[in-house]
Amino acid sequence: MTKSSPEPRHTLTLRDVSEASGVSEMTVSRVLRNRGDVSAATREKVLEAARTLGYVPNKIAGALASQRVNLVGVVIPSLSNMVFPEVMTGISETLEGTGLQPVVGVTNYLPDREESVIYEMLSWRPSGMIVAGLEHSPAARAMLAQAGIPIVEIMDIDGDPVDHAVGISHHRAGRKMAEAIIAAGYKRIAFLGTQMPNDFRAKKRLQGFEEALSKAGLALVDREFYSGGSALLKGREMTAAVLARSPDVDFLYYSNDMIGAGGLLYCLDQGLDVPGRIGLAGFNGVELLDGLPRKLATMDACRLEIGRKAAEIVAGQATSTDKVELFPTLQPGDTIRQA
């Protein structure tokens, strides 16, 4: 804008390449789309002209004419925790060879924001959509259902998908963790989580967790929620609060690994015997934390695999099942005592 010396009045068009190469626009178009039916000589002429001009095709025009857009919309709540970047990795990997490109939109766990992100994305007529979660505003659901493209809702399968769903049962994940904790002999269990009314998956885990406790004749002895700030620090603070309020708790179940890690560091600082006196567990299986003094018990969320499977469905590489359920593995780490 400012310094680029030979600023073109309009950006280059096929016509410019056509004139520069002495080949019709149509044939230029064929060459640029790598269609085989062009002679090698013409092909070379065109390619050279395009290269020296610095021509960049106009996908807007191309998409309008061909009614095809090689974009896949990906709608996720956040990029700042460790989970969605890894889902994105799985998606990108799988889309790599297909000619499809992911376009990310972030909702910050706000339903209104999600609705508008979905609207914006659909207005670009993508070839498919991958959306985190099964809970959407009615309008958002309707738009997705109307779009006439593959829709894959990811992360969660406890619910009714618009089209396809790929994920784990968070309800079951919570239950499994509770069962492991109970089996290890812990009895006075507290929950520490995020204050996010729209994090439905965390909510489902807690629900499954409490159901399993209840089935064993137990109930949460305390619970603590936070929002904002450094997760590690919040984990410490929440843990301190819970231990002060309920000094006899013997297990802390965290809604994610980051706050769990903060809690772990706090317990070690306090010289508490982990996992003897007190056990801890998180959720997500975040590799990032592998260098901690103890390995936090957790349950992986199959993030990479979810991304891959979702991308396969959108790319039409998978035989279409409505729901694809993945099964997280419990990683006991060093913070649950062995039964």
Place this chain on the structure above:
Amino acid sequence: MTKSSPEPRHTLTLRDVSEASGVSEMTVSRVLRNRGDVSAATREKVLEAARTLGYVPNKIAGALASQRVNLVGVVIPSLSNMVFPEVMTGISETLEGTGLQPVVGVTNYLPDREESVIYEMLSWRPSGMIVAGLEHSPAARAMLAQAGIPIVEIMDIDGDPVDHAVGISHHRAGRKMAEAIIAAGYKRIAFLGTQMPNDFRAKKRLQGFEEALSKAGLALVDREFYSGGSALLKGREMTAAVLARSPDVDFLYYSNDMIGAGGLLYCLDQGLDVPGRIGLAGFNGVELLDGLPRKLATMDACRLEIGRKAAEIVAGQATSTDKVELFPTLQPGDTIRQA
């Protein structure tokens, strides 16, 4: 695709809304773009028709006709470290009110990949581009220079921007950290970093760091590089390796906070006196790590501010200076002893 019952043969067009509302396509278009020059009555009719049909405008056609695309391409090397998500936050915040939307592309520090991401993005004729770093392939530079839109290269200002640059001097950041370390009396200093030939900013920091050492008559006594894996864990391993090889080092300078945190945990595990016997410092000012047993010395990279400023320039809200230099502050934390 699979379940959506009344799948429209083609997606809805203005014409459908026009027919459903009995208003001309042109007027429908006016209403949908919120142009004031339509009577309230017509407006309502149109809006209702659009709503009940579930019409989503086709931005492809709109963009082609209006020659305007409300997209800003953002090209960054990675989303999995803590730095770019925060830059994105700054960009999104600032773009919020402008009608512009960021579209992210990730290069994984690969120049070829960067070139193709830039090419793809430009082919959608965005209103502006924000690209991390000042080092690009000649072709990428040429495309950006030709695009005829505002280009903002971010993070770094040690170099020659295509159009605008917003960032810090990594060279200076390295120097400043070295000066602080030297002033604190450390003398046997090692560097621990990532093995990334294309992380030019880390390279510049190291260069500035070594220059400052040299000016004080010092030189690095050891250096260690890693790639891949959990940063925290790698930080531990690298630190163990350096301490084994050079037991008399008294300071460890890490190229980022995550490996620095791993190193810190390792030193504490080993019972080393930090910062007395050995000092540590990282880079980035990652808030995430605030809950560690000690606060790691670091230098923030002005991530949020860089995102904001870059977005302002792209949105035309800033008076155009070629380079906007921001100045990181040294956060001494608890891992550099006080002089």
Place this chain on the structure above:
DNA sequence: TTGAAAGCGCTAACAC
């Protein structure tokens, strides 16, 4: 193997 014509769905520009 190449070219010509028509049009994708919308908006700018101008009439009314």
Place this chain on the structure above:
DNA sequence: GTGTTAGCGCTTTCAA
């Protein structure tokens, strides 16, 4: 305040 006309830059289709 509303309608009409002519494209935007490509690709599709069909003819040569």
